[in-house]
Amino acid sequence: MIHVIVLGSAAxxxxxxxxxxxxxxxxxxxxHPALRASQASVAVSADGDNWFLINAAPDLRQQIIDxxxxxxxxGLRHSPIAGVVLTNGDVDAVAGLLHLRETWPFTIYGHxxxxxxxxxxxxxxxxxxxFVKRQPVELETAFELKLPDGEATGIxxxxxxxxxxxxxxxxxxxxxxxxxxxxxxxxxxxHIRNRRNGAHFFYLAACADMTPALKERVAGAPLVFFDGxxxxxxxxxxxxxxTKTGKRMGHISMSGDxxxxxxxxxxGVDRKVFLHINNSNPAxxxxxxxRATLERAGWTVPADGTEFVL
Ligand code: MLT
Ligand code: MN
Ligand code: ZN
Numbered sequence: 001m002i003h004v005i006v007l008g009s010a011a012x013x014x015x016x017x018x019x020x021x022x023x024x025x026x027x028x029x030x031x032h033p034a035l036r037a038s039q040a041s042v043a044v045s046a047d048g049d050n051w052f053l054i055n056a057a058p059d060l061r062q063q064i065i066d067x068x069x070x071x072x073x074x075g076l077r078h079s080p081i082a083g084v085v086l087t088n089g090d091v092d093a094v095a096g097l098l099h100l101r102e103t104w105p106f107t108i109y110g111h112x113x114x115x116x117x118x119x120x121x122x123x124x125x126x127x128x129x130x131f132v133k134r135q136p137v138e139l140e141t142a143f144e145l146k147l148p149d150g151e152a153t154g155i156x157x158x159x160x161x162x163x164x165x166x167x168x169x170x171x172x173x174x175x176x177x178x179x180x181x182x183x184x185x186x187x188x189x190x191h192i193r194n195r196r197n198g199a200h201f202f203y204l205a206a207c208a209d210m211t212p213a214l215k216e217r218v219a220g221a222p223l224v225f226f227d228g229x230x231x232x233x234x235x236x237x238x239x240x241x242x243t244k245t246g247k248r249m250g251h252i253s254m255s256g257d258x259x260x261x262x263x264x265x266x267x268g269v270d271r272k273v274f275l276h277i278n279n280s281n282p283a284x285x286x287x288x289x290x291r292a293t294l295e296r297a298g299w300t301v302p303a304d305g306t307e308f309v310l
Contacts, residue, residue, distance in 0.1 A: 002155070002192070002199040003045045004223070004308040007053070007063040008038035009301065011229050011278040012092035014059060022241055024279050035284065038063055038304055039092045040205055040276040042225065043070065043081075046155050046194050052083045052145050054190065054203050056096030064099075066305060079104050082147050085137075085157060086110035087188045088206045089117040089167040092276075101126040105148035107133040111159065113185035117167070139185065144195070154196040160217075162189040163209035165250025187250070189214070199310035201225070205275040208250045210263035220268045222310060228274025228301070231255050231281045231290050239280050251276075254283060254294060261297045271308070272299045 008014070015037040016025035028035040038059035043051045051070060057063065064070040064081075072078040083106050086093060094117065100106065108118070108127070115134050118124040137143065137159045145155040164187020165179060166172075172181030189207055193200035201223035207214070208227070218224050229251035236242040246253050253259045254274065264272055274294070277283065283290040283301060291301065 001046065001197065002194045002201065002310040003048055004201065004310070005043045005067055005069065006273075006275070006302040006304060006306045006308075007041040007043055007067065008057050008059055008304055009275050009277055010037035010039050010284075011276045012039060012090060013279055014039045015277075015279040015284060017279050020241070020279055022239055022280055024282070024284050027285070028279075036304075037277070037284070041093075041096070042203065042275070043067070044155065044192060045069075046153050046196070049073075049080060050082045050147055050153060051080045052085060052153075052155065053081060054085050054205075055087055055093040056084050056100065057092055058095040060096030060099045063304070077102075077104060079106075081106055082153075083107040083109060083145055085145075085159075085190065086114045087159075087190060087203065088164060088186060089114045089170070090206070091167070091169070093206070094118070097124060097127060100132070101128070103128060103131050105131045105133075107135050107146065107148065109135045109137050109143075109145070109157070111139070111185035111188055112136050113183060117170070137188070139188075154194055156193045156195050158191040158193075159188045160191070161185060162187050162204060162207040162214065163211065164206050165208065168249075182250075191217075194310075201308075201310060206250075208247075208252055210252070210260065215263065215267055218267060218269060221270070223271040223273065223308060224264075224269050225273050225275045226260055226264070227251055228254055228260070228277040228281065228283070230278055231283050235280050236278075241280055254281075254299075255290070261294060261299065264299075265297070273308075274299055274301050277301060
């Protein structure tokens, strides 16, 4: 089996975002607290006891509190968290690592592009190297997630490059015509598989485009998590929330001929789940026409805490 718990489904900022009064956030602040969603991350386990996070969101402390499976189980100091696999270096993917300081052994798996962010920002040294290993991930090369004592978990990961963008804080404005300095390795897709029974899924929550190669790779998969940042590319501009399109931010939209819903239409993916949904996205709201459209196309927007068992 593979268990996947959605710790958070929202994009950077979460829903509500600390300084936002857009229609969705206003509803989540006050009359509809059930709308609240924390920043995107999932926890994965083969045995239900040892868990690996995909990305460490700034909301991680609250996500641990909200999910009893991640509470300390025994002894004075313990955590079921055995590792973190990073798919990109955005604030909403790495800032939560700072919650995992203190002496508990685990492994951070990431491409060297992202591990270099940790190396170059000395605040991450609070993750004492005597306890916290940093393991570079090679592209297209299967590796097995290990418990801190080296024990095998049976969970195999293949990381592969997907369209995306260098983190905002590393954008090279002199390279605006060349992806702002984006390089291979800045954004990873993950194929995660339990070697023991073949259960598997894809994590593509920072993927900015569906290329033909990517379509071929995920066709027929039992479960795919995919980037659901915006409903429409110009949604933040239209709402007066910002000046950038989704494309400029490194994201694909849900709707439209070039959107993710259309791209997955004939791929035969069994469960299609949006993650990293921006607070401006009307599909956050159950019952909205946009939500109804994506649900008709076989997609779901998971509430925080939703568990998938494969
Ligand atoms: C994004 O997904 O575009 C980033 O998280 C934006 C940011 O870093 O604020
Ligand atoms: Mn983000
Ligand atoms: Zn908002």
